[in-house]
Every structure is written in structure tokens, then in C-alpha cells.
Amino acid sequence: MLPLSLSKNKKNNFYNLRPQPSLGIGNFMLEENQNISAIQTCRNRMIWPVIFFFLIYLIITIRVFFVCLPHGIKISLPEEDMTEHEINVQSPISRADILDRNGAIIATSLPTVNLYANPKKIQDAKEAALKLSSLFPEISYDEIYAKLTKKRSSFSMIKHDLSPAQQAKVNALGIPALEFQTSEKRVYLHNNLFAHVLGYTNIDNVGQSGIEKFMHKRLTESSKPLELTVDMGIQDTIRQELENAVEKFKAAGAAAILMDINSGEIISLVSLPDFNPNIKIPVGEKALFNFITQATYEPGSVFKTFNTALALESGKIKPTDKFDATKPVIIQKRKISDDHPKNSWLTVDEILTYSSNIGSVKMAEKVGKDGQRKFLKNLGFFEKVHDFEIPEIGRPLFQSEKDWAPITVATVSYGHGISVTPLHIITAFSALVNGGIYHNPTLIKSATPKVSKRVISEYTSEQMRQMLRNVVLYGTGKKADVAGYEVGGKTGTANKTDKGSYAKTRVTNSFVSTFPTSDPKYALLVIIDEPQGIKETWNQRAAGWNTVPTTGKIIAQIAPQLGLKANFDVETQRAHIKAVQ
Amino acid sequence: MFNTRNALNALWFTLACVVIFGCFILKNQVHDLENELAKINRNIASDMRNIHVLKAEWGRLNTPARLRKLAQEHISLNNLRAEQIINYSALPFENESSSVTVAVSDSKDLKQLVKTQR
16 A cells, blocks of 8 residues: 655646655655654645634624714814805705895795606506596696697697695596606795796797896806895885776776886886786786886977986076067977976076977077987987896887987977887986986996996086976975975976877876975985876866876885985974874 | 845735735725715705705795785784984984984983884
8 A cells, every 4th residue: 555645736726636766764654754744834824814804704794883872973174174065955946036236035936846747657557647637727638638649749738836745636646657847936935026027938948038047147047146226115005006097097008117217227117017027928918018228208388407417518508588478489380388387487487497499499499400409319319228127128119310400309398209228217317416427327236336427517517416406396386295305307298199199188298306305315206197187177188187196106115215314404303293292 | 135035925925915914904994985075975965955946945934025014914004204303413302402303301302212113
């Protein structure tokens, strides 16, 4: 029998057991040593797998230990590192909110879901259509069935803007072909209140008019809310008073705009009739017409304000100059007379106070065509209002320079023969009373004011304020004299045109005012379209009977809201206290 | 010499294992933290959505038309009138000149004044 020995096959690197030839006793000792060495090598090599498995089990043990801990392991970061981490969570809506000047939300978007069907997955279209039509009675069975059986399509919109309750009901139907798409709906919190300022969006949230249209890019690119210059409370007060006036005077409509004369910011803009932008609006509806920005109308006597400023600013006429208003003037065979003739010579102040057409014509004639055109152009009456944030804007209508005949000079002096928008009037009027600086009107609250320019001197502006105050104290604006707020303004009653000639019974009345005249802050233009004569007004429909008292009511309410302190004479106040006692 | 080398090898191996173990733990922690962060972000997004809806509701509740209706129903306050805002100097005090017709001999006048302003 041959002894067995372990010998390493160097080539293959593993041990072979094969018979070895006997080598005697000396060889036996050597053989034994070789066996021990081989076992030792084995042991040494076994250590590594043992350590390896030991560590594996150790890791598992430690991991199990930590998993068993109630809160796992916490890595505590230094305090400053924690504060540097910014929360990067996207805004829940894709169209930014719109705020009023005090930060109150006036338009926002709410997350909703749209319901759509995958017609390829539908199993029983009739049953599904029946269930859905009972859930949404506003959509007919046939309409839903047609949508569910749409051929070669995997998307068919069923309904937009589901409420959470409706979504739950649809889920409860258990129809696998019905799916939801996240969406958002534009919501106007005040319904009609800001209709003509904000405009509205379509079903795809794309702005269709107003600020929504003009600022569409800004609203969709930044989630930061857009701040407007309008004031919710003031807007509501004015709208309510206009509604009352429309009802009282059975008018076709009314409009008002309130401007901060020192910045051009528009605090309120109302045009009636208006609409609820939350409801789908039929195109061409009269309510969509923004009277303030779109209506180009002959403003009537309101324009005498600009004619008076023109006269004073030209340097050709002094406030004390008198003009003959005893008899009508005839220009190009057309007779121009006064509605309430004074039959006397009138000063510039009296011409404005008593709203004399004859006096206005004579002043304009003295200044001349070129001076008149240049002045009106400088006040922005010959072009659209620049950079205004409502895209629906009217272009003024006026004669070209070639056709600007002497009769045009005459009629324009008292607000006929030229059509401008109420926005033009309030912007130019603000410049006349604020010290002579023309500010572009704006609806966007911004730290950087828009470009401004001087149009008349401070001295002329001061004289204008005094004269406008006199109109309210002694002229056609008496019913707007709100105690303590020194209102100054000018009325205008313009006959509407009907088939090429002026209609006697259809008028558009305006009253443009500023307050307080000692240190004016605001300008307000109130317009009532086609007011009717009522018993209270002795069947009169002139501006002094409707727009003026409406303006008075508005100023009495909004002046305290605007933080204006009533400027009472101490003795008057004491007399008032005594009277109350 | 051989034993020292083996011991060193064992030491490096052990260190490597410790580092591997450390990395493993760290990876797990990061994974946990990422999950936690995602959860927090989801919660923040959800809260922001809810806050947004609540703001809209609050705005709706504060519409002037609604507040006016509530005020008319529940309180008897009217709009402030211009003549209700008076100067301090208009208050009739006793030590003023004789031209002042109203003298405050007692607090009755002031009470009356306050009453008129209500």
C-alpha cells in the first residue's frame, strides 16, 4: 500500500491525492511536517471567509439594532446649515393671483380636476353615459355617449372643473375608462365688482380682456401676485352709488373713474352694465363694453375746463378779461347760444361757472386754431392713452388739421366736434389741477412712476382749482358740495347723436371733479348715460340734476375711506355742534 | 515578519469593512432622509394648496357686499359722515374767549358731542 500525501499541483493550484513511492523513515518525518504545514495553510485561509461572514452578520445585527430604534439614526447638521436650506416647493397654481392696493385677493385660481374618458377602454358605453348624465344633468346623455364612443381616440373630455364631491361620485361609479386630469379654475371673488378692470379668462385660462389679457404673460410666468392700484372698498362704494343712480334715473348705464392726481394711479374704475366674469360670457354682449376706456363720446361742457386752461396758459387772456355773452355768435352760418343765458359780459371765471358756450367760443377764437390744437395734443386728446393696462381702449375722433375750420375751433371749445374717452378726460383733468404735470394713467402698483410731463404752469393750475371750486359753490355743481372736502368740478351734458343729428332726449352726462381743491389729491369723473327726468328733478335730465348729486354722495363716502381729513372752519364746526345740541 | 504582515492585512481589511459598514449606514440614512424630505415637500405642497384655498375663501367672506349685508343685519353703524370728523380746536373749552358760545362747564357738553357723533 502506497502512502497518501498532499501535494500541491502548482499548475492547477489545487491539491491532489495520489500514491507516492515509499522514501523510508527519514522521508516519513519529512512527510509529517508537510502534512502539518498544509493544515496550517488551510486554517489560515479559512480565517478570511470566517471574518467576512462574521462582519456580514455583524452589519446585519447592527442594522437590525438601529432599525429597531424608534427614530433610527439622526444626523444632526449645524444650525446655520439648516437655515440655509430653502424650501423648494412649487406654487400650487400656475396663474398668479391679482391683489388690490391693500393686498386683498380679487382674482385667484383654484386647483380642480377635469374628467375625461379613454374610449378605447370603455366596456359598456350606454351604461356609463347613463350614469354620467344622471351625475351631470347639464350634459345630455347623447352628448356623453358620443364622447364615450369616439373612434380612434384615447382622450375625450367629458367635463371641466369638477368639485371634490363630484370627483368622489365619479370614482364611486367604478368605470375604469374614466380618468382625471389636474387643472385650475380662475375665480373672481367679487363677481361683477372688478369686471371691467380684470376682464376674464377662457376655459384654458388664457386672458381674454382687461388686465387678464394685457398681463397674461406676467401672470403665467411668475407666481408672485400682481398688485393693482384699485381699492376694493372704494370700488364697491362707487359701484353701489352708480347702481343706485342707474335705478333712480332709469339710465342706460353709468361709469366712474377715480384717479390719484399726483401719480396717475387709478383707485377705482367702474362701468355699468357689467358682467360676472365667473360665468361664461357671450361675445358681443353690451355688458362687455368698458365705457371708461372704449367709449369715445362728445364730452360736452366738461371740455370747457380745458378751454379755460388753454385760454389762461396761452397768455393772451387774463382771468379778469370780460367777454360779451349778451347775444349768440354765428360762425359759418351756425348759431351758438347759451343754455342758461346770462345776457351780460362775463369774466373767464364766470364763463366756466355758468357754463357759457358763447364765452368759451370767444376765448377759443382769441387763442386761435394752432394754439388750441397744440394744447389739446399736449394733453393727449389726439391719440390713444399710452401704455394703459386695459387693452380695450378707444381712439379719439377729431378733425384733421386741414379740416379744423373756425366752426371746429368754436364747437371744440365747449366739447362738441371732438370725441374722446372718459380716460382721456380724467387724465388731462388731473394734470390741470395737480400743478400742471401730466401722468400716464396706470392700474399696476409700481415703485417706479411712469413718465410724466408738464403741460401747464403751476400758476394756471392754481387758478383752475379756484375756478372749479366756484363752479361747485355758485354754478352747476352745487349739489356736489360736500361739507369739509372742498369739491371743485365741471358738469357736462352732451346730446347723443341719432342718425346724424343730435337727439334732444338722449344725453350723456358727466361731472369731473377734484377734492379737496386747497390741496387736491383725487380726481373723479362720473358719467350717467341716458338718464331720464324724474319727479324729484322736475323732469330735468341735465348733469346738475343727476351726475352732480351722485358725485356728492360718492365723495361724502369715499373721502373718509381715503383718509382725507375734512377741512372745516372751526366756527362752522362749533355752529354745527350747537345746532345738534 | 510574516505575522506582522498578516496582522496589518487583517487591520486594513477590518478598516475597509468598517468603512463599508459606515457607508452602508450613511446610505441608509440618506435614503431615509430623502424619503422624509419628499414626504415633507408633499405635505408642504398640500398645505400650500390648502392655504391657497383658505385664502380664497377668506377673500370671499370679506367681500364688501357681504360685509355690508352683515353689518346692516347685525349692527346699527352707518357710514362715517364728513361732519363727524372734527378738529380738536373745534372742541369748545371753558377758558376760551367770550366769542365761544358753547362753554364746557361740566362734562355734559362733551357727552352730548360724543352722542352726536354716534
